[in-house]
Amino acid sequence: xxxxxxxxxxxxxxxxxxxxxxxxxxxxxxxxxxxxxxxxxxxxxxxxxxxxxxxxxxxxxxxxxxxxxxxxxxxxxxxxxxxxxxxxxxxxxxxxxxxxxxxxxxxxxxxxxxxxxxxxxxxxxxxxxxxxxxxxxxxxxxxxxxxxxxxxxxxxxxxxxxxxxxxxxxxxxxxxxxxxxxxxxxxxxxxxxxxxxxxxxxx
Amino acid sequence: xxxxxxxxxxxxxxxxxxxxxxxxxxxxxxxxxxxxxxxxxxxxxxxxxxxxxxxxxxxxxxxxxxxxxxxxxxxxxxxxxxxxxxxxxxxxxxxxxxxxxxxxxxxxxxxxxxxxxxxxx
Numbered sequence: 496x497x498x499x500x501x502x503x504x505x506x507x508x509x510x511x512x513x514x515x516x517x518x519x520x521x522x523x524x525x526x527x528x529x530x531x532x533x534x535x536x537x538x539x540x541x542x543x544x545x546x547x548x549x550x551x552x553x554x555x556x557x558x559x560x561x562x563x564x565x566x567x568x569x570x571x572x573x574x575x576x577x578x579x580x581x582x583x584x585x586x587x588x589x590x591x592x593x594x595x596x597x598x599x600x601x602x603x604x605x606x607x608x609x610x611x612x613x614x615x616x617x618x619x620x621x622x623x624x625x626x627x628x629x630x631x632x633x634x635x636x637x638x639x640x641x642x643x644x645x646x647x648x649x650x651x652x653x654x655x656x657x658x659x660x661x662x663x664x665x666x667x668x669x670x671x672x673x674x675x676x677x678x679x680x681x682x683x684x685x686x687x688x689x690x691x692x693x694x695x696x697x698x
Numbered sequence: 699x700x701x702x703x704x705x706x707x708x709x710x711x712x713x714x715x716x717x718x719x720x721x722x723x724x725x726x727x728x729x730x731x732x733x734x735x736x737x738x739x740x741x742x743x744x745x746x747x748x749x750x751x752x753x754x755x756x757x758x759x760x761x762x763x764x765x766x767x768x769x770x771x772x773x774x775x776x777x778x779x780x781x782x783x784x785x786x787x788x789x790x791x792x793x794x795x796x797x798x799x800x801x802x803x804x805x806x807x808x809x810x811x812x813x814x815x816x817x818x819x
Binding site: 530532535536539540543544547548551552562565566569570573574635636639651655656657658683684686687690691695 | 700702703704706707708710711713714715717718719721724725727728729731732733735
């Protein structure tokens, strides 16, 4: 019995290793055409970290909420995977879904009268940290990000933490490149002032 | 000034940029919640309402009949001949509407339209 279970596990591992060598596009095609769940499993494994980190930064370290939003993102990606046209990378497409999931969530929890991005969105300066994810990561990052408006935070996060350029940030957020640039400029200025005021100096 | 700020922020975020979040069962949770969506060929065999199921079976049947007839009656040859005739007579023939062909096209469009409406219902 144990022998069979062990053999089954070995077969699974070999298959997983085989799938792990495929490119994103091959995996997407396997999911979209053949409904291959193992291929989607590999895509989730590859991108769970950047997607969850993106949500952690937008929710200022709320681990539970980030995981819920990340799950929704992957479920939406799975349902709509046949709509992926390969015009951008799979990761950019996935981050676009993540961005939409976050703003859908914000629209649901915010009162109708408050526009998204207003100071009273509950995720700005008066914020007190919820459950923190990412042990060892400086807590100051979430406190610093809390100084920004959501759009500024999104652009700063995507560029300075996730490493996207302005064109990709615009693609993910659906904003014009000029708008992204002004969010980045304002956000960077606020952040730099905040860091200097709080004695953070370049080492 | 801006460059100084950029360097300051780059340094401040460098740790966060390198942060990798361990899976810790996240992938299994996602895979456990995947809905029953039929991608690709699975589309024809997914569980669905009887009308949709019949409609898809009918479509498959029609496609199959088309392919069989196309092969039996040497469709490529017929098409090539028709195309050649069309090219040779294009300059001398006068424009006329073939009612039989028009009816066939309309019937085809009607079939596609009904199929589309049924699948959206």
